[in-house]
Amino acid sequence: MVNFGVSQMPYAKFGRILIICLCLASVPIITNSQRTPQEEVNALQSIKDSLTDPYTNLRNWNKGDPCTTNWTGVICHILTPTDGYLHITELLLLDKNLSGTLSPELGRFSYMKILDFMWNNISGIIPKEIGNITSLELLLLSGNQLIGSLPEELGKLSNLNRIQVDENQISGPIPLSFSNLSKARHIHMNNNSLSGPIPPELSRLSVLVHLLLDNNNLSGHLPPELTELTHLLILQLDNNNFSGSTIPSSYGNMTRLLKLSLSNCSLYGDIPNWSNLSNVAYIDLSLNQLNGSIPTGALSRNITVIDLSNNTLNGIVPGSFSELPLLQKLSLANNLLSGSVPSSIWQNRVLNVSERLILDFTNNGFSNISGSLLTPPNVTIGLQGNPLCSNRTLIQFCRPNEEHPSNSINITKVDGCPPRLCKPPYEYAPASPEMPCFCAAPLYVGYRLKSPGFYDFVPYFSDFEEELSAGLGLNINQLAINSAIWQKGPRLRMHLKIFPPYRNNSLQLVNESEVLRIRDLFSGWRIKDNHVFGPFEFLNFTLSDAYADFLPPSSSGISKGALAGIILGTIAGSVVLSAFVSLLILRRRIHKHYQLSSRRLLSRSSIKIDGVKDFTYSEMAQATNNFDSSSLVGQGGYGKVYRGVLADGKVVAVKRAQEGSLQGEKEFLTEIELLSRLHHRNLVSLTGYCDDQGEQMLAYEFVSNGTLRDHLSGKFKVPLNFAMRVRTALDAARGILYLHTEANPPIFHRDIKSSNILIDSKYSAKVADFGLSKLAPVSEFEGNVPSHISTVVKGTPGYLDPEYFLTHKLTDRSDVYSLGVVFLEVLTGMHPIYHGKNIVREVNIAYNSGIVFSVIDERMGSYPSECVQKFVNLALKCCKDDPDERPSMAQVVRELDNILMMMPDKDSEMSEYPGKEVMSSPASSSRMSYPGTSSSIVTTSYGFENVSGSDLISGAIPGVAPR
The missing domain is CATH 3.30.200.20 (Phosphorylase Kinase; domain 1)
Known part of the structure; x- marks a missing residue:
């Protein structure tokens, strides 16, 4: 699998290259109207020189002319009126694993409209020279490691529509010059280290719709002038420090506002009257020091979320909360509220099967519930920590509950297609009554809703499919949402698949022009924002090997027809010359073979x-x-x-x-x-x-007792009991903890799986097969330690960390994910991918449905249920899609130790090996499996070999059940 835009054309035969070179003299000289200005060519070379390109994605940036030979990520247009040149108007280097710095020569592109370096590892500062590109409409630098301050010069970008510099390490104040960005509609500077106050002058941005400044170090007062932003839809300022500031009363008059998010901002005082917020759908004022009572005025009927938790609010619950037909979450926890809880909040709601309502009133002073105590099945109510819990008739409302057992959203579609009849990378396109099952190679898109206006995606799922497919100009059956995962923010990350329309032939591809059109819609942010779903983020656009022919040529700007004419005109000479060249190549290969043999003989001494x-x-x-x-x-x-x-x-x-x-x-x-x-x-x-x-x-x-996979697959006469499974898991975790913390330098294993965990004669586990391992990052010259390694994706399908698979960023938490999958194997006995299902997804579904014990392996006999529950919890935490939510390996070892300590002595005795008298499988001990292998007697126990990223499409996307 390769990222689109990377030139991957296979090398031509040496003889053919030589023929073409001899014939190029007959090609007409390219005129100015077909060429890029030298100043822009030189600027591109300077940009390349300042970047580090470990996977040579920019390897064709020294071949021919940038515009006429399709340099990777370089988009050109002829200007009107023309000056005789092709000019670079877009530089699209999204997700190319680039590091290094941004060159000041970026300022040379006088006609640039889109500058996109998102989701790389670029460090250093943002060059002030970018402010010279007055034509720039999109400045996209999200997801890098940029430092320093925002240049004042960026305020000169008078045509800028969108600036996205979020998820970097940018510090310093917001420049006052940004108030001159008169065409800016989207300012996304969240997740940095910006400091100082929010400039009131930003109120001049008359067309601004999204202002995202959350997760910074901003301080001072909230400027009341922001009310003058009459088109503002989203104001997201969470996790800053506006200590001593109140929420300006004028914020209650922002009639077009859809989302107001001011969580954890050190705010105090009253909540403004919100009856004029006629369109608002999402209000989060949690984790502040707000006091006074909750406003009693009527709320927008669009509201889905109200979070006022963790303040010092007093008084009663307003009756207006009973008149919200779309409400999904109301949290008033940890306040000083009193009186009655009105049951009309949930009694007045009619919920369909896909909707749910979360009501959290914990830790207040409520004394009773007014009205009926009947609770629909889709409603979760929390009242623990209130005086009313002393009433035994209300005890059902006073039990602890967990809102989100899993961040993954269950997406289940029955397509009715027969299983496993498409040869990878082809798979069944989404079926419909009008469309039969057919095999197609999808496009893969990483997509994230950056600030959605809801808490629960399920009721909006169909609307989102319709909205996005319409925005892309596709039939709804061409789009499949492969997974949806809540991440911090909250943000909703999705893996999308886009299929070709049905045609009456066997294997289908999206045609080349359609691939380009769809990619340009994403990369150019040309998909219209929907108010409910908020702004989106384009994370990656990936093609499987089925699309290898769609990749741009790497060297020649000559048309195919002209090239064919040249070759036909010289075909007679080519035969003779090719024969001569073949003899040269054969001679070179023989010489190279002897050199290689000599090097190997010499290497023994080195x-x-x-x-x-x-x-x-x-x-x-x-x-x-x-x-x-x-x-x-x-x-x-x-x-x-x-x-x-x-x-x-x-x-x-x-x-x-x-x-x-x-x-x-x-x-x-x-x-x-x-x-x-x-x-x-x-x-x-x-x-x-x-x-x-x-x-x-x-x-x-030699480890004589086989692999963990052998034991879980029933190849041994006596299965492992629960205690030994926990001990095996603990042994493996200790070995990996050593790699992460005590090896010098530390090591990421990268291929943890049950067939790489060997069991010795004393039933101790040993981690094996370090052929794919990588040294962990070490301190840079400033003492900083990078959090990840950027590397080609390798590993085994079913065990791969989905974040590593998508971003190529390998961390210690990637090993934690793989070990979590092993833990799920230990608990269930199942393979990571079996019968088209993914173990992480299946156990999550069982866990969320309250039937997790139904998937526990019956072969391990009796077990203490509390210990199994803790082991399941640990395994699922290790398999969280967001790496930040996974435990460290030290925490994993500690939790496994705790589980063993909880177990009854008779269950945890070391003498209770399963099959103590039968120390080997039915095969002789001389025929056990070893690292990177499968048994030579039976069918391979794990089903997959180590594969590179280009092979992974043949399996499931990690963490997601295959179609």
């Missing part, structure tokens, strides 16, 4: 590691009986694994790379480097290696 033996080929052959099939214990993508006995009698597992395995070459060096300095009882140790006679082999300690 790889000398203390404590790790350097074996010869003959020693390995002797240990394994000349690699006899009777010694074979497994086979995987890397090669084969044999049981061997060294000359000193030590038993080892010998992993032998298959011939020509380039991936194996890399893994070979990685494992030697890492394992040679890792020493922990819960990690498989390296005995030695062989790099001799063109062979690569690794010799591990």
